[in-house]
Amino acid sequence: MIILTAILSAYSLFASVFSAGCFPGIFSFLSKNYQESDKVNPMQRIFPIALFLLLLMFKVVAQEHPDMKLKQLGIELPAVANSNIYLNLVRQGNLIYLSGKGPLLPDGTYITGKAGGDLSPERAREAARYCAIWQLKILQKELGSLEKIRRIVKVSGYVNSGPDFYGQSKVIDGCSELLIEILGESGRHARTAVGVASLPLNWAVEVELIVELEP
Known part of the structure; x- marks a missing residue:
């Protein structure tokens, strides 16, 4: 670095x-x-x-360096400390399990609402993108550089959805595309995208990751 x-x-x-x-x-x-x-x-x-x-x-x-790509987004997120009850991430061997994170904005607020209800699918997709950015910022702080990531293994995305909304996969595409944009082929991953009745603080989206590190 x-x-x-x-x-x-x-x-x-x-x-x-x-x-x-x-x-x-x-x-x-x-x-x-x-x-x-x-x-x-x-x-x-x-x-x-x-x-x-x-x-x-x-x-x-x-x-082409992933840290530089992330910096070029020009998004500075506020620092978030670990909870007294759980951690932002846990290392197990060469894997990192990241706790679910919501769509945190630079001003410290979140994108909230239900996709298909009071939130447009486009805005929900943007929320998924912010979830990915927050997770990468956490990884960058922990590892020192995103170059230490061998690949994103799994993305689990949860979309705060109205009863008749079925576009969860397209919403979580916002997260997946951001990971590929920053990490290239290492950002391609297995994925789950599901709709839920509610999320903490009325978040629009929550995303958790499993990441493999370079040996």
Whole structure:
């Protein structure tokens, strides 16, 4: 994580110089001096461009890092401590079992209501996405980096549903798609999506995960 941060910082600095219009001047200055000296290896004349391309490559690689993908969502959730009665997660061997979490929003409130009742299916799907984000934030805090996740093994999704709502699977798709978006193939999983009569605090959705870690 420290190396990743260093790479991104170096790229940002270099990109700032480039966008400010300093890069052409620096390149011209170096090229002029190289041309005036017979002692300089001609390959050194392309050093500014090579450096920029190298940092650009690092940037592209960094953007594929799951921690960076999660950060790029731009969603900062409030910290939630363990309950006095149960834990946010339990490790057993190379598996992590995460307690069910609701659709926590950045302002500390939750998406509430019944899908098919006072909540649209689209909003319920968004709620499932926020559940996944919260679970990934918990994993990131516990593990230090999402790269330590080998795969998401199982997703269990519970949708607060009206009596005539049957779109639970499409609602939990919001969670599944987010996990794949951040973790790629490691985010593909087995899944259960069920409708329930109610959820804690009238949450729209609750999601629990089973995660396998890298050995």
